[in-house]
Amino acid sequence: MIPLYEIKNLIHKYGEKVALKIDNLTISDRGVTALLGPNGAGKSTLLRLLALVEKPTQGQIYLRGEPVGPFCKAFRKVTLLPQQPYLLKRSVFENIAYGLKIRGKKKNLRQKVCEVLSWVGLDPDQFLHRPWYALSGGEAQRVALASRLVLQPEVLLLDEPTASVDAKSAQLIKEAVTKAVSLWGTSLIIATHDWAWINEIADRTLYLIKGHVLPSEMSNLIFGPWTVNGRFWEKRFRDGQRLLLEPPPSKDMDIALISSSSVEIFGNPKPVHDQNLLSFWVTRLNLKTKSGQILVTFSLEDVSFTLEFSKEKFSSYGFVPGKKVWLSFPKKASAWL
């Protein structure tokens, strides 16, 4: 099956700074792709390139097998809702109808606008003729989303759609975008820090850090500061625990990646030969609604490991938030960034 996007040898720079470096990436068609990563990882940059509004410094993006670039023919198949969406200084109706009007799709305009307004939980009787300045932040965000949904895009890219909205608006946004997936087969790519929200709808996850895409298997990160201890790099925790890792292969690398498959869990402190063994707390449980798998996050100060369990395995461990467990993992990181 042809993927939705294929990215080859992509580099995107701002001045001399490399914001993205992706040698090869495919993003599957249909459903929801989550784009996760810390601040400055390159999520918004990637979304702008996929939205065909910016040209990569180097490399090629393919959309359903076709090479694409800024404002090419395929541009109108793709719609981006940026992190801080801009509303036209007009009424809600004019904002939502604008995209259809410039595409010459003026038939049933009012009906289409009312439909998407109700999708995002805004009563057309109350909101259709409201001016742009008479909306709360959450309402403005949903009007901006409605103005993208009305276009029935093949690809909808959302940049932190729940960053400034309350739980109810976040739920309405979730319902509206999943409706687009099921009714029109829209493919969604969503950059977010809202784990609980995205885990309920994501079919797959891409993890970005320092402009690189990680295999999701490796999204357990350990940031410095590091001190040198003999032939190892050491990270010390306030509670007196320490972890040791063989140093990275290059001087500009300082974030260690630990693959989930290399982590073992123990209920008691059981020394493991030549491995790190540290106590962590269970801090978060998330159900992946689609697969039924359960994500368990184990935290020790600023280090968090997230591992995936089947329901049976999860029950056998008896994880509850606040439970203390011991995690062991090798002194050689799976990779460094």
Ligand SMILES: Nc1ncnc2c1ncn2[C@@H]1O[C@H](COP(=O)(O)OP(=O)(O)OP(=O)(O)O)[C@@H](O)[C@H]1O
């Ligand atoms: N227009 C720009 N000019 C210069 N540097 C930029 C520009 N836009 C982004 N950057 C830099 O590129 C890197 C990636 O930024 P980007 O906004 O893509 O990250 P992000 O993952 O979306 O972050 P956040 O979660 O904070 O929104 C950052 O280091 C940022 O400072």
